[in-house]
Amino acid sequence: MTKVLLPKLGEGIEKATLSYWYFKEGEKVNEKDDLVELTTDKATFNLPSPCSGTLTEILFHEGDTVNVGEVLAIIEG
Amino acid sequence: MDFRVFDLGLVDFQKAWQFQKEIFTKVKIGKFDSGIILCRHYPVITLGRLANRDNILASEQELSSKGIQVHKIERGGDITYHGPGQLTIYPIINLNYFKKDIHWFLGQLEEVVIDFLSDFGIKGERHNGLTGIWVDKKKIASIGIAIRNWITFHGLSINIKKDDLSNFRLIRPCGMDIEMTSIESVLNKKEAFPPKSRLAGRKRFMAKEEVII
Numbered sequence: 001m002t003k004v005l006l007p008k009l010g011e012g013i014e015k016a017t018l019s020y021w022y023f024k025e026g027e028k029v030n031e032k033d034d035l036v037e038l039t040t041d042k043a044t045f046n047l048p049s050p051c052s053g054t055l056t057e058i059l060f061h062e063g064d065t066v067n068v069g070e071v072l073a074i075i076e077g
Numbered sequence: 078m079d080f081r082v083f084d085l086g087l088v089d090f091q092k093a094w095q096f097q098k099e100i101f102t103k104v105k106i107g108k109f110d111s112g113i114i115l116c117r118h119y120p121v122i123t124l125g126r127l128a129n130r131d132n133i134l135a136s137e138q139e140l141s142s143k144g145i146q147v148h149k150i151e152r153g154g155d156i157t158y159h160g161p162g163q164l165t166i167y168p169i170i171n172l173n174y175f176k177k178d179i180h181w182f183l184g185q186l187e188e189v190v191i192d193f194l195s196d197f198g199i200k201g202e203r204h205n206g207l208t209g210i211w212v213d214k215k216k217i218a219s220i221g222i223a224i225r226n227w228i229t230f231h232g233l234s235i236n237i238k239k240d241d242l243s244n245f246r247l248i249r250p251c252g253m254d255i256e257m258t259s260i261e262s263v264l265n266k267k268e269a270f271p272p273k274s275r276l277a278g279r280k281r282f283m284a285k286e287e288v289i290i
Contacts, residue, residue: 009178009179010178010179010180010181011178011180011181012180013179013180017127019126019127020126034225037126037151039125039126039127039153040179041153041179041180041183041208042125042152042153042154042183042208042209042220042221042222043152043153043179043182043183043221043222043223043224044125044126044151044152044153044222044223044224045179045223045224045225046224046225046226048226
């Protein structure tokens with residue numbers, strides 16, 4: 001089981017808004033696939049999938065605010 | 078560092094959007110390290126990822142009679158307008174070579190605009206912690222970017238000509254009630270310079286490619 005965390009994004013940035021999921025729960029993902037997009041200030045950025053497996057759980061949805069270090073999703077390998 | 082500058086001139090937004098993606102891919106596969114695209118757009122409205130369509134104030138009929146298309150795109154920020162009186166710049170920068178810090182990069186873009194304006198004797202400023210550059214509390218440059226695998230695209234536009242500003246009334250720029258200004262308005266005269274040559278002529282650029290797309 002791999003937890004997908006919101007990593008550090010830069011000095012002074014503690015949170016971001018989830019703006020787009022590229023996959024749905026239950027779908028298969030490959031390592032390095034674009035998994036989710038977030039927005040902070042005037043920038044959108046992507047998080048690539050850290051591993052290959054099934055996206056078993058999505059913990060934040062589009063429009064939600066996520067803090068750095070929080071778990072966005074769980075992937076089972 | 079292999080840095081390319083592409084000057085597209087006056088170009089349709091969608092064509093330039095496609096061109097950005099091509100340059101992005103070339104930077105991603107390491108064909109060159111980073112690129113900067115300079116252009117001007119035919120009138121167009123773009124909506125950022127979290128934009129609210131209610132910020133389009135004009136009716137669909139009004140937009141279509143003016144030939145203005147609306148595009149929903151993957152950049153940050155709300156709504157904006159682009160026209161031929163602006164210099165629009167798309168920096169395709171691989172931040173893996175610089176600093177993986179979104180705030181830092183946005184700050185660098187703001188510095189570029191402040192620097193550019195100072196060439197005209199204009200003092201550009203940050204305002205209330207909002208991204209973008211302002212002159213006397215009016216907005217002169219807007220910023221909205223996207224980052225994928227720490228490579229940037231989309232970018233910024235600087236209002237150069239006066240004539241285009243009236244089209245900002247079709248929208249609520251950035252979702253806020255703000256007033257826009259331009260270099261011409263601030264200088265209160267017609268500027269005789271072609272903005273692209275002024276920017277592209279700077280020493281810091283190592284190569285320049287004229288592109289017709």
